Amino acid sequence: MLQQTPVSRVLEPWRAWLARWPTPAALAADPPGEAVRMWGRLGYPRRALRLHAAAVAIVERHDGEVPSDHDELLALPGVGSYTAAAVSAFAFGGGEVVLDTNVRRVLARAISGVEFPANTPTAAERRLAAELWPAEDAARWSAAVMELGALICTAARPKCGDCPIRDRCAWYAAGRPTHDGPPRRGQTYAGTDRQVRGRLLEVLRDAEDPVPAARLDLVWDDPVQRTRALESLLADGLVVRRGRAYTLP
């Protein structure tokens, strides 16, 4: 849930989720569409599908217990480098560096002296972090640096006045130079297929029964884009066709 989503927005859905499905086996026993429905408006609903698939894999491959091994975690659907490291470190005391967006930004500033890290983690970044991280208490360090990035060393308007490592920060020492080079992201949304997918899925989440195609036609005027979005949802397995109607899987 925390992948690309702020902690504050995850908290309540997370509680409700665990109240309904306290174990991987409980989640795996329900249809994947129920996971998508329960996901609500958290965004990136493929994460819900993958979380369900991960629960199924945990039941099938790990006897219902979340594996503690980093590589076994990494093999689960929806679990990438960050999540494998985070679960390993925070749940099982593993020593991996949790290189999330906060840690990356803190290292970029404090060590490299630049405002922002590259768009995606580089090998050099991983090497740097690995050299810096202590052998003992690695999880504690990761949590601490993540918090520093999330609360103080924020992307916009960092609170350098409150920063405990300001005196050792290369970026601060350099006068907080602004980012140069290519744009950092490009996350346009309005008018994209993503927006259309969101509209379509919203209707299906809120419906108990399969939704006739005619009702889905109302969510977006352009039939070409609407059809493309629906087809992509079908391809993703987020939606299934039932005759002339559509429903969650």
Added chain:
DNA sequence: GAGACGTGGCC
């Protein structure tokens, strides 16, 4: 490796 992929809060 670039691009696709949701949603909402903040200033």
Added chain:
DNA sequence: TGGCCAAGTCT
């Protein structure tokens, strides 16, 4: 007000 961005992953 609209652009930025949030505990990334997959193709």
